[in-house]
Amino acid sequence: MAENFTYDFIGEHLTVAPGSGGWNLELNKISWNGKPAKYDLRSWSADHQKMGKGLTLTAEELKNLRDLLNSIEIS
Numbered sequence: 001m002a003e004n005f006t007y008d009f010i011g012e013h014l015t016v017a018p019g020s021g022g023w024n025l026e027l028n029k030i031s032w033n034g035k036p037a038k039y040d041l042r043s044w045s046a047d048h049q050k051m052g053k054g055l056t057l058t059a060e061e062l063k064n065l066r067d068l069l070n071s072i073e074i075s
Helices: 059-071
Strands: 007-018 024-032 038-044 051-057
Touching: 038 059, 051 059
Parallel strands: none
Antiparallel strands: 007 024, 024 038, 038 051
């Protein structure tokens, strides 16, 4: 059974990659269920009413990921 939840976008919608059918992979700052906002990476429909599975990170986790990505060579 699906769990009810709420979400509020805080700030801009940053498109990481365009997808098919109007869905885009986005990095957003979102408050889930009224809790402090976190960074969220997932696919969203154009109207932001539907979402795919994603990854939610605190600011510290996002900074650590950024530093790790900056330390590797991506080919």
